[in-house]
Amino acid sequence: MNFLPPGKYFADGNFALTEGAIHAGCRFFAGYPITPSSEVLERMSIRLPEVGGHFIEMEDEIASMAAIIGASNGGSKSMTATSGPGFSLMQENIGLGVITETPTVVLDEMRGGPSTGIPTRVGQGDVMQARWGSHGDLAPITYAPNSVQESFDLEIEAFNAAETYRQPVIVASDQVIGHLTEILEVKNMEDYHIVQRETRKIRNGNEGVYDYSRDFTPMFEAGTGFRGNVDSLTHDERGYPSNESSVEKEMLEHLLNKVRKNEDKIVKYEEFLVEDSKLVVVAYGITSRSVKQAVKEARKEGLKVGMFRPITLWPFPEKRIRQLAEQSKEFIVPEINYGQYSHSVREYSQTEIKEMHFPPGAVPDYRVILKEIERCLK
Amino acid sequence: MTEVEYHPKHDLIREERFPHVWCPGCGLGIELQCYLNALEKSGIPQNNHVLVSGIGCTARIPGYANLDTYHTTHGRGLPFATGMKIANPDLKVTVISGDGDLFNIGGNHFIHAARRNMDLLVICSNNFNYGMTGGQHGSTTPPTSKSASTPYGNIEPTFNLPYIASALGASYVARWTVMHPRQLTKSIRTAMDVKGFAFIEVLSPCPPNFGKFNGFKDGFEEMEFYRKSSVVQNDAKLEDISIDPFHGKDIVLGDFVNRKRASYITLEHELIDRIRGGGQ
Numbered sequence: 001m002n003f004l005p006p007g008k009y010f011a012d013g014n015f016a017l018t019e020g021a022i023h024a025g026c027r028f029f030a031g032y033p034i035t036p037s038s039e040v041l042e043r044m045s046i047r048l049p050e051v052g053g054h055f056i057e058m059e060d061e062i063a064s065m066a067a068i069i070g071a072s073n074g075g076s077k078s079m080t081a082t083s084g085p086g087f088s089l090m091q092e093n094i095g096l097g098v099i100t101e102t103p104t105v106v107l108d109e110m111r112g113g114p115s116t117g118i119p120t121r122v123g124q125g126d127v128m129q130a131r132w133g134s135h136g137d138l139a140p141i142t143y144a145p146n147s148v149q150e151s152f153d154l155e156i157e158a159f160n161a162a163e164t165y166r167q168p169v170i171v172a173s174d175q176v177i178g179h180l181t182e183i184l185e186v187k188n189m190e191d192y193h194i195v196q197r198e199t200r201k202i203r204n205g206n207e208g209v210y211d212y213s214r215d216f217t218p219m220f221e222a223g224t225g226f227r228g229n230v231d232s233l234t235h236d237e238r239g240y241p242s243n244e245s246s247v248e249k250e251m252l253e254h255l256l257n258k259v260r261k262n263e264d265k266i267v268k269y270e271e272f273l274v275e276d277s278k279l280v281v282v283a284y285g286i287t288s289r290s291v292k293q294a295v296k297e298a299r300k301e302g303l304k305v306g307m308f309r310p311i312t313l314w315p316f317p318e319k320r321i322r323q324l325a326e327q328s329k330e331f332i333v334p335e336i337n338y339g340q341y342s343h344s345v346r347e348y349s350q351t352e353i354k355e356m357h358f359p360p361g362a363v364p365d366y367r368v369i370l371k372e373i374e375r376c377l378k
Numbered sequence: 379m380t381e382v383e384y385h386p387k388h389d390l391i392r393e394e395r396f397p398h399v400w401c402p403g404c405g406l407g408i409e410l411q412c413y414l415n416a417l418e419k420s421g422i423p424q425n426n427h428v429l430v431s432g433i434g435c436t437a438r439i440p441g442y443a444n445l446d447t448y449h450t451t452h453g454r455g456l457p458f459a460t461g462m463k464i465a466n467p468d469l470k471v472t473v474i475s476g477d478g479d480l481f482n483i484g485g486n487h488f489i490h491a492a493r494r495n496m497d498l499l500v501i502c503s504n505n506f507n508y509g510m511t512g513g514q515h516g517s518t519t520p521p522t523s524k525s526a527s528t529p530y531g532n533i534e535p536t537f538n539l540p541y542i543a544s545a546l547g548a549s550y551v552a553r554w555t556v557m558h559p560r561q562l563t564k565s566i567r568t569a570m571d572v573k574g575f576a577f578i579e580v581l582s583p584c585p586p587n588f589g590k591f592n593g594f595k596d597g598f599e600e601m602e603f604y605r606k607s608s609v610v611q612n613d614a615k616l617e618d619i620s621i622d623p624f625h626g627k628d629i630v631l632g633d634f635v636n637r638k639r640a641s642y643i644t645l646e647h648e649l650i651d652r653i654r655g656g657g658q
Contacts (some may be wrong), residue, residue: 028464028465059489060486066451070461076465093454212538222469225425232433242443
């Protein structure tokens with residue numbers, strides 16, 4: 001089988017993530033087994049040889065991340081899949097992907113932490129790691145699916161974003177979404193927008209590896225005669241290392257601005273009954289499904305509450321949060337952690353935030369969230 | 379007197395990047411030249427040669443070669459190169475990095491790349507210490523010798539690199555020094571044709587660090603010491619060739635292993651053909 005044929009499937013999130021990646025053109029996977037994302041690795045080991053792609057199980061997550069960056073520079077759309085502890089190990093080479101402007105996709109299926117934590121059960125403790133985990137300044141792009149359908153669709157979008165913005169893009173799913181079985185609808189291949197990689201082969205005179213006057217310069221792939229230097233050191237447009245602060249400024253501002261200037265195109269969110277709401281609950285991933293239920297119940301009681309769900313955790317949907325802050329006097333931010341994304345919601349909305357902390361290990365009970373909504377609005 | 383207009387290897391190097399970063403008396407320039415000489419003789423098109431490195435003084439070699447070059451993170455050159463080679467098996471991927479990069483921080487990657495018999499040529503420049511950070515000791519620092527972090531002498535045993543590579547199943551294993559440029563060039567040239575994992579250890583002086591800490595007055599004296607301590611023995615018993623020159627032990631050099639063993643790329647392509655050939 002090449003591509004998953006169009007139709008309706010009863011499938012889990014890990015299946016959807018894998019097939020979405022293959023639809024998007026992923027032809028190289030390197031990974032290390034880790035609960036709860038191992039099924040992605042296992043399915044890739046079946047599927048990639050079928051489509052003429054490459055699968056390798058590496059010695060650890062550091063190597064996995066390095067291998068997908070190497071493979072991407074070698075000409076393959078590439079990805080890895082992991083969970084918290086492995087995501088920590090990948091941070092070093094996520095930085096390498098950023099500074100070398102190499103497209104890759106990193107799936108991080110969140111579980112309980114810190115450290116080994118609760119490997120088999122849900123958590124949402126990696127959302128700040130996705131933002132700030134790798135040292136230095138980054139402008140990360142992170143998608144957070146909340147269903148099996150979105151796992152498929154956002155995996156394609158993540159590959160498109162990686163190829164467009166030339167950097168590692170993170171899909172922050174969680175243990176429950178990964179193992180949840182529900183309806184997945186796959187459209188005809190031609191109904192999907194797939195970004196094909198543009199490359200440069202022949203080098204004209206002094207043409208650089210990078211061009212900081214443009215947001216997007218096609219990459220070159222190894223072996224095509226470009227003869228460029230790709231460097232983890234701060235480098236100029238020629239790709240050559242430099243210790244100059246002025247070069248760092250030029251490179252860094254290019255790396256950040258190519259994302260920051262395009263935030264409107266990247267940012268995605270879902271809104272549920274926010275139009276007239278006096279209270280907005282901000283939730284992402286699996287938590288948003290409990291929140292939706294709580295909002296529905298509260299509406300039955302006549303309470304004017306809505307849900308705002310960032311689909312891209314990063315870039316942060318800053319503009320929309322600011323607008324919502326004008327109509328809503330308060331935000332509730334429930335998360336399966338002890339307050340992470342809530343910090344950003346507070347920072348950008350500059351309003352009162354009610355944090356709701358749920359310990360990793362279980363999906364938040366909608367009745368607990370409903371009680372909080374009632375307390376705020378009654 | 380004739381004016382020299384071009385560097386004799388102007389098409390193989392990035393002239394605009396010279397002078398290089400290395401210290402007087404360093405062996406890395408020789409190593410770069412040996413690699414380029416081997417590349418010229420290899421018959422493999424220049425565009426197919428790729429150089430990958432981790433971090434450190436040796437890891438700066440790729441930046442001077444006029445090829446597609448990749449200077450990655452500390453210790454991670456091998457997994458990066460593994461991904462690249464699998465994605466495009468037409469490439470001749472050489473990883474050139476230091477002993478600290480390949481065997482200390484990158485040790486885990488080395489044992490697995492060698493075990494897989496991954497189709498990579500790995501040239502490890504061994505200067506017995508971490509040069510770029512000021513001469514601290516590592517897993518290749520000879521017994522009792524001094525370094526910036528073993529001021530009272532090294533109490534740890536050292537890695538015997540050819541023995542490790544051979545035990546892991548590498549197709550090709552050799553050890554030379556930068557004072558043996560002809561043998562080293564020939565060895566690199568041979569290794570470029572090897573299917574599977576080829577490993578060459580190259581001993582190289584580090585005059586301002588390891589040399590200085592151990593009483594050598596300059597790079598030449600350090601090189602001379604390694605040369606005089608060396609014996610060539612291609613059929614050496616690899617378990618006996620750990621490096622301990624300060625206690626009168628010979629440094630054993632040679633082309634130790636050159637054997638046919640199924641390489642990763644060969645086996646992976648067989649697998650893909652088998653899966654795609656059957657029952658679509």
